[in-house]
Amino acid sequence: xxxxxxxxxxxxxxxxxxxxxxxxxxxxxxxxxxxxxxxxxxxxxxxxxxxxxxxxxxxxxxxxxxxxxxxxxxxxxxxxxxxxxxxxxxxxxxxxxxxxxxxxxxxxxxxxxxxxxxxxxxxxxxxxxxxxxxxxxxxxxxxxxxxxxxxxxxxxxxxxxxxxxxxxxxxxxxxxxxxxxxxxxxxxxxxxxxxxxxxxxxxxxxxxxxxxxxxxxxxxxxxxxxxxxxxxxxxxxxxxxxxxxxxxxxxxxxxxxxxxxxxxxxxxxxxxxxxxxxxxxxxxxxxx
Amino acid sequence: xxxxxxxxxxxxxxxxxxxxxxxxxxxxxxxxxxxxxxxxxxxxxxxxxxxxxxxxxxxxxxxxxxxxxxxxxxxxxxxxxxxxxxxxxxxxxxxxxxxxxxxxxxxxxxxxxxxxxxxxxxxxxxxxxxxxxxxxxxxxxxxxxxxxxxxxxxxxxxxxxxxxxxxxxxxxxxxxxxxxxxxxxxxxxxxxxxxxxxxxxxxxxxxxxxxxxxxxxxxxxxxxxxxxxxxxxxxxxxxxxxxxxxxxxxxxxxxxxxxxxxxxxxxxxxxxxxxxxxxxxxxxxxxxxxxxxxxxxxxxxxxxxxxxxxxxxxxxxxxxxxxxxxxxxxxxxxxxxxxxxxxxxxxxxxxxxxxxxxxxxxxxxxxxxxxxxxxxxxxxxxxxxxxxxxxxxxxxxxxxxxxxxxxxxxxxxxxxxxxxxxxxxxxxxxxxxxxxxxxxxxxxxxxxxxxxxxxxxxxxxxxxxxxxxxxxxxxxxxxxxxxxxxxxxxxxxxxxxxxxxxxxxxxxxxxxxxxxxxxxxxxxxxxxxxxxxxxxxxxxxxxxxxxxxxxxxxxxxxxxxxxxxxxxxxxxxxxxxxxxxxxxxxxxxxxxxxxx
Ligand SMILES: Cc1ncc(C[n+]2csc(CCOP(=O)(O)OP(=O)(O)O)c2C)c(N)n1
Ligand code: SF4
Ligand SMILES: [Mg+2]
Numbered sequence: 001x002x003x004x005x006x007x008x009x010x011x012x013x014x015x016x017x018x019x020x021x022x023x024x025x026x027x028x029x030x031x032x033x034x035x036x037x038x039x040x041x042x043x044x045x046x047x048x049x050x051x052x053x054x055x056x057x058x059x060x061x062x063x064x065x066x067x068x069x070x071x072x073x074x075x076x077x078x079x080x081x082x083x084x085x086x087x088x089x090x091x092x093x094x095x096x097x098x099x100x101x102x103x104x105x106x107x108x109x110x111x112x113x114x115x116x117x118x119x120x121x122x123x124x125x126x127x128x129x130x131x132x133x134x135x136x137x138x139x140x141x142x143x144x145x146x147x148x149x150x151x152x153x154x155x156x157x158x159x160x161x162x163x164x165x166x167x168x169x170x171x172x173x174x175x176x177x178x179x180x181x182x183x184x185x186x187x188x189x190x191x192x193x194x195x196x197x198x199x200x201x202x203x204x205x206x207x208x209x210x211x212x213x214x215x216x217x218x219x220x221x222x223x224x225x226x227x228x229x230x231x232x233x234x235x236x237x238x239x240x241x242x243x244x245x246x247x248x249x250x251x252x253x254x255x256x257x258x259x260x261x262x263x264x265x266x267x268x269x270x271x272x273x274x275x276x277x278x279x280x281x282x283x284x285x286x287x288x
Numbered sequence: 289x290x291x292x293x294x295x296x297x298x299x300x301x302x303x304x305x306x307x308x309x310x311x312x313x314x315x316x317x318x319x320x321x322x323x324x325x326x327x328x329x330x331x332x333x334x335x336x337x338x339x340x341x342x343x344x345x346x347x348x349x350x351x352x353x354x355x356x357x358x359x360x361x362x363x364x365x366x367x368x369x370x371x372x373x374x375x376x377x378x379x380x381x382x383x384x385x386x387x388x389x390x391x392x393x394x395x396x397x398x399x400x401x402x403x404x405x406x407x408x409x410x411x412x413x414x415x416x417x418x419x420x421x422x423x424x425x426x427x428x429x430x431x432x433x434x435x436x437x438x439x440x441x442x443x444x445x446x447x448x449x450x451x452x453x454x455x456x457x458x459x460x461x462x463x464x465x466x467x468x469x470x471x472x473x474x475x476x477x478x479x480x481x482x483x484x485x486x487x488x489x490x491x492x493x494x495x496x497x498x499x500x501x502x503x504x505x506x507x508x509x510x511x512x513x514x515x516x517x518x519x520x521x522x523x524x525x526x527x528x529x530x531x532x533x534x535x536x537x538x539x540x541x542x543x544x545x546x547x548x549x550x551x552x553x554x555x556x557x558x559x560x561x562x563x564x565x566x567x568x569x570x571x572x573x574x575x576x577x578x579x580x581x582x583x584x585x586x587x588x589x590x591x592x593x594x595x596x597x598x599x600x601x602x603x604x605x606x607x608x609x610x611x612x613x614x615x616x617x618x619x620x621x622x623x624x625x626x627x628x629x630x631x632x633x634x635x636x637x638x639x640x641x642x643x644x645x646x647x648x649x650x651x652x653x654x655x656x657x658x659x660x661x662x663x664x665x666x667x668x669x670x671x672x673x674x675x676x677x678x679x680x681x682x683x684x685x686x687x688x689x690x691x692x693x694x695x696x697x698x699x700x701x702x703x704x705x706x707x708x709x710x711x712x713x714x715x716x717x718x719x720x721x722x723x724x725x726x727x728x729x730x731x732x733x734x735x736x737x738x739x740x741x742x743x744x745x746x747x748x749x750x751x752x753x754x755x756x757x758x759x760x761x762x763x764x765x766x767x768x769x770x771x772x773x774x775x776x777x778x779x780x781x782x783x784x785x786x787x788x789x790x791x792x793x794x795x796x797x798x799x800x801x802x803x804x805x806x807x808x809x810x811x812x813x814x815x816x817x818x819x820x821x822x823x824x825x826x827x828x829x830x831x832x833x834x835x836x837x838x839x840x841x842x843x844x845x846x847x848x849x850x851x852x853x854x855x856x857x858x859x860x861x862x863x864x865x866x867x868x869x870x871x872x873x874x875x876x877x878x879x880x881x882x883x884x
Contacts, residue, residue, distance in 0.1 A: 009689070011725060043706045045548065048717075056714050056726065061706035063551060064716035065544065066574050072508075072541040076548025076556065079506055079534065081707055084552070105537040262527025269553035269705060271530060273503020273672055280667045283497055283525065287487040288317075 004033040007042075009059040015050060020171035020197030020208075021118050025057050027174055028087060028116070031181035032060070037085055045074035047090030047099065049125045051118035051197070054089055068099030071106045071115060078113050081267040082257050085185055086113040092133040093123045096152050100132070103154075106190055107161045112255040114184040114191045117154070120199035121206050128202035138205060153241050158192050159233050164250040165191035166232065168243060170211055171198060176219060180246060189255045196244075211242075218245025227251075289479045291346045294353040295424060296373070298339035298366025301332055308360070308417035309340040309659075312424055315438040316344055317488040317661060319430065320481035324774070325659035326352045326851070331513065331597045337365050342659075346479050350625065350660065350774025354855040357476060358427065359396070360420050362403070364388060371396060377475065381423050381465060383416070399423070399468045406460045415457040422458030423465035429472025432462065487662045491629040491655040494662070495585055496521030498633030499557055501670045504583070505531030506556040508545035510538055513597050514653045515559040515587040539564035543571040543584065551580050551715065553677075553705030555637050559585035562604050563594065565648075569611045572646050574717045576616025579693065579701070579740065581640035581675075583633070585649045587656040588770075590849050599849030600653045602770055603822035605830065608648050609799045615737070617744045619647040620799040624754065624773045626662035628796070629655065634670055635750055642675040643743045644703060650798065652821065654851050655771035678702045681710040689713045689723035695735060699742035744800050752797035753805050756780075757812075762791040763865055765813035769795045769827055771851065772819055778854035779861055788865050795827065801834040815868050816841045817861060823847040 007029035015021050032042050042060035046052040048067035055062030061084075065073045074088035088106075095103050095117045106115065121133040122140060129142035133154070137146040158166050165187040169177040177195060184191030196211050216239045218224050224245075225231060232248040257263055264271065275283075295312070299305045313323050324343040330336045343353040356373040359366070361382040371380065371391045378396045382388035383403040390398050401423050407415035418439070425435050436455050443451045466472065489497075496518050499507070505526065509519045523533040531554075536542045542558040549556035560568070565586050575582045588604045590596025608620050619639050623632040632649060640647040681690060681704060692713040694701045701722075704711030714724035719736060721727045754773075764783070766776050773794050780790045793809055795802070810816060816837060818828035825843040832838045842864050846852055 038709075039712055040707060040709050043552070056716065059712060061712055062714050063548070063578070064714070064718065065547075066570055066717055069540060069544040069571065072536065072544040073548035073551075075534075076506070076508065076545035076550075077552040077706065079532070079545075080549040080552035080554035080556070081705075084706055101537050102541055105541070260527075260532045262530065263532050264530030267707070268505050268531060269707065271505065271554075273505070273555060273674075275501060275503075275529070275670075277667050279529075280501065280670075283500065284487065284665060287489040287493065288485060 001036060002033055002038050004030045006039055007032050007059050009057065011057055013057050014053065016201050018200040019050065020120060020195070020199070021051050021054060023171040023174050023177065024089070024116060024118055024195055024197055025054055027177040027181055028054070028058060030178045031185060032085070034178070034182050035185050041083070042085045042087065043077050044087045044089065045070050045077060046088070047094035049091035049094050049123070050199070051089065051091040051124070052094060068094050068097070069102065070094065071099060071102040074113050075106060075109070075111045078111050079257070079268070081269040082112070083267045087116060088113055089116040089118065091124065092117060092119040092121060093131045096132045096154055104157070104161050107158050107163045107192065109256050110162070110164055110189045110253060112188055112190070112257060114181065114193065116181065117192070117194045118197040119194050120197050120203055122199050122203045124199045124202060135205070153236065154194055155192070155241060155247060156233060156236050159229060159236070159248060163192055163248065164189040164253050166248040167192070167246045168194045168196070170196045170215060170244055172208055172212065173244065176217070176244065183246060187249065189253060214242045216243050218243060218247065289477050290475070291479050292344060292349060292353070293357045293428070293476055293478060294341060294343045294355065295358045295360070296339055296341040296356050296370060297360040297420065298337065298370055299362030300334070301329060301336045301338040302334040303362055304414065304417040305338050305340055305362070308421045309342065311417065311438055311442055312421040313342050313659065314488060315425065315435045317486060318434055318438065320483040320486065321345060321478070322348050322486070322661045323488060323659070324349055324351065324661070326654070327657055329598050337369055339366060339370060344478065346481050349778070351778045351854050352775070352851060354853050358424060360424055361388065362416065367391065379427065379473065381420065381427070399465050401461060401464050401468070403461065406464070407457060410453055410457050410460070415454060418454045418457035419461035422461030425458070426462030426466050427469060427473050428476050428478060485664060487664060488659060489626060489662060490517060490657050490659050491623070491626055491651050492517035492587065492657065493521055494626045494629035495559070495633045495649070495651070496525065497665070498630040500525055500529060502555060502634040502637040503672050504555040504557050504637060505529060506546070506549045506554055507533045507558065508536050508542045508549070508556065509533065509558050510536050510542050510560065510564060512561045512564050514589055514656045515561050515564070515585060517657070518559040518585060539567040540571060543568040543582070546582050547571060547575050547580050550582050551705070557583040557585065559587065561587050561589045562591045562607070565604060565607060565611070570613070572618070573612035573614055573616055575646040576612065576618055576740070577717045578715045579644040581644055582646045583636045583640050583649065584646060585651065588650060588652045596849045598653070600851045601821045601847060601849070602652050603826065603847070604650065605798060605822070605826040608650055609830070615741065617643065617645045617741055618799060619643070619645060619744070619747070620650055620797070621647065621749070622650045622769045622796055622798050623655070624770055624794045624796060626660050627665065630665050631669065638671070638673040639749065641677065642673055643747065644675065644700060645743065650770070652770040658771065676700055676702050678704055681708060683710050689725070691722040692724050693720065693722045693736065693739070695722060695739050698746070699739045747800060749797045752802035754794040754796060755809065757791040757809055759789040759791055760812060762789045762813050763815065764788065764790045764861060765793065765809055765816045766790055766819060766861065767793045767795060767816065767827070767831065768819045769798070772821070775852045775854050775857055776819065779857035782854070782858040783861055783865070786862065788862070798830065801830055803834040806831070807835050810835055810837045813840070815864065817844050817864055818842070819844040819852065819857070821846050821851070
C-alpha cells in the first residue's frame, strides 16, 4: 500500500513561502494514502491560478486545464473511468467567478468526485485583484476604493443547490483538512470542500491570525448533526460562513453515475469500443 | 410515366407537417425511390409557417427540385407562400375547412379535401396527417398496402385499434381525393423505382450512428439548432452500449467534459452550431496543446451571433480553422453526403486518436437536417484505430515520469490513460516538457511547438477532395463543399447540354488544406467558380491562400438562408461563362457575383 510519500513528486512548487496551498497539497497526499489509493488510481484535475498548479505537485495522474473549467474536465474523467478517484481543485476565482456556473451544476449533478477550493479571497496569480469571495470594502488593485459588491457565500449556495457533501477547513488545521478530504473521497457523490488558504502576498486582511481568531470549528461542537440541512444553513449564517468541519452530508442520495439509465458498472475506459454486426443491423433497421 | 416528382406539405408549425412528411416519405423509401428532403422552418415551436418538400426520383438526386408538382396545404398561407413554385399543371390538395382558393394567375388544380373533418370524424384532428398523406399517395396511384405497412410500423406500439383508425384515415383521404380527381393522375405516374433497399435519414442521424460504430460512448452537449438531433439520437442508443449523453450547463462544459473523458480513454464527442463553437474555442486550444483527442461536430447555420438559426449557411469555415488563440494542429473535415456523415464520423474519431488532436466535423444545416435516401451503410468498413495508445508500460528504474510528450520523428508520442500503472505524467495547457512538466525555456518551446505541429505533416485522410473531372481543360471548374454537391451535379448537366465543359471538386478536408491534391485541377481550368453559402467567400479565400489562382477565380455566394437551387446555379454559372467568353476585362479582375 502506498504511503503519503509516494504521492510526492520532486517538483518544487512555485508558491510563495507561507502560502496556504502547501497544506492543501500535503493534505491531499495524506488523505489519498489514508484511503488506500495507489498513485495511478488518483486523478487530480485543476484550474488556473496559483492554486491550479497543485496537480503538478502530486504524484498522481494530473491535468492542469483552463481557467474555471476544472470541474467539467473532472466530471468527464469520472464518467469515463468510474474506478478512478477524481479530485478537482482550484482557486476561489476559478470556482466561484469564471467557473461558478460549472460549480452549481456539478453540485446539482452529484457525480462522485471531490472538489477542493483553495479560497484566499483574492486573485493570487494575476497579482491581487478582487475575487467574488472578497469582503465588502476590501481594497485590491482592482478595487482601490474597496470592493462595493457583496461577498459570495459559496456554502450556503451549495446547500440550496442540493449539495450532498459540504465541508470547510483551514490550511493551518492539517489534521481536520486531511480527515475531511478522506471523507469527501469516501462520500458517494459530489463533495465540496472549501479551504481557507491564505495568500500571504496579496491578502493582508484575511491572514492566518485573522482566521484563527474568527473561525468556529464544528469539531468543538459535540451535538452538531451534519445530516440536518436547516441547522447547517443556520450555522453558516450565524458564523458569516467562518465555520470549519463537516457542515452537511446527505448519504441517501445516489450519485449521478448510479442514476444514469443503463450506465455501465465497470469503467467505460476498459470497454471494447467495437459493436457487432447484429448490433449494427439493429441500429440501421429504423432507417429502412 | 415520369422519373421524378416533387411534393410539399405546408402548415403551421406543430400541426402535423413533420409527421405527414415522415409517413409519406418512409413509404416511398420502401418502394425504393430516391428521396431528397428540405425543411423550411423557423425558430418557433407552435405557429409560424413551415413546410417540408421532398423530391422523389427513380435515380439518385441530391438536390432540392426547382419546381413543385403537388402542394398539400393545411392553411391558405401555405398556398399563398408556395403556389408560385407549382409547375404549370401542378396540384394543390388543401383542407376544405378553410375554403382554400388558388391565387390569381396560378394555373394549379385545386382539390379541397375535408382533411380536418375526416380526422375529427374518426376521433381526433391529430389524424390530419394520415388523411393528407393518404390523399397524396392515392394521387400518385401507388399501392396502398405499402403505405399501410408504414402506418402499422409507426403506430404498432399503440395497439391495433389505433393502427386501424389511422389506416381508415388514410383510406378516407385517398377515397375522397380520387373521387374529386376521377382516379390517380396520369401525369404523376412515376416509373417504378429500382427497388434497391436504401436508408432514409438525416445527416445528424448518420453522425450519431457513426459515433456509436466508432466506439463513442459518451456525448456531452448543450442543445442547439441544428445539432440537437445528434444528442437526441444518442440519448436513445448509448444506454444500450453502457454509455450516456450528458446535457451540460453550456458548451464550455460540453467540450471540457469531452476532453476530460477522452483524456481518460473513452471516445467522447460534442456537437453544436456556430454560437456553441465560439464558446468552445479556448478549450479546443487546450485539446491541441495537451494533445488530447476530441471530436467536435459543427452543424453550420446562419450567423453571425444568433443570425439565422434555422437556415442554411457555410460561414464558420474561418472560425473553425483559425478560431482558437495560439497555434495548434487541428483537423477540419467536411462531409458532403449522408453516407459521408457516417463514415467521416468514424474517421474523425480515428484521426483524433491517431494524431492526438481535436477534429472538427463541419456539416451545414441542409446536410444535417435534410432527410435523404442513402446507400446501405457497410459494416465491414468500420475500423477503429486508437493510434499510439499504449497497453503495457514497463516500470522505470529511476521512478521518473512517463514521457507522454516524447519527441518522435512523427511528432506523435505514446499515450496512456489515467489508471494505468507506470504511466503517471503531467498534463497542462502551459508549455511543457516531454513528461508534461511546465517549462518556459526557449529551446523546449521550439522543440515542443515543432513536435505538435509536425504531427499533421503527413496526415492521411480518406478522399480529402472528391473529383469529377471528365475534361482536361474545362471551361469551368466548380468547387463546393457540404450539401451543395448534388445541386452542382444537376447544374453541370444543364451546362453540359449547352456545350459548356465543367469539372467539379468537393473539398472534404478543410484543414490542413489539401493543396497538392487540388492544384492540378485548378491549373487546368479556364475559370474557377467557388460556390459557398456565405457572404465573404471563405472557401475561395482558403484556396487562394493555400494554392493561388486568384485571377481566374469567381466567388459564387449565397447567404440569404436558402440553399442554392439547380436552375439558379445553372443561370449564374452560365452568366460567368458568358462574361468570360465575351469580355476579357482590361485589368483581369473578375466580377463578384452577389446574392440573387
Ligand atoms: C479565460 C481566462 N481569463 C483570465 C485569465 C487570467 N487569470 C489566471 S488565474 C486568474 C485568477 C486567479 O484567482 P484564483 O482563481 O482565486 O486563484 P489563485 O491564484 O488565487 O489561487 C485569472 C484572472 C486566464 N488564465 N484565463
Ligand atoms: S501569490 Fe498568494 S496565492 Fe499565490 S503563491 Fe503567493 S501566497 Fe500563494
Ligand atoms: Mg484566489
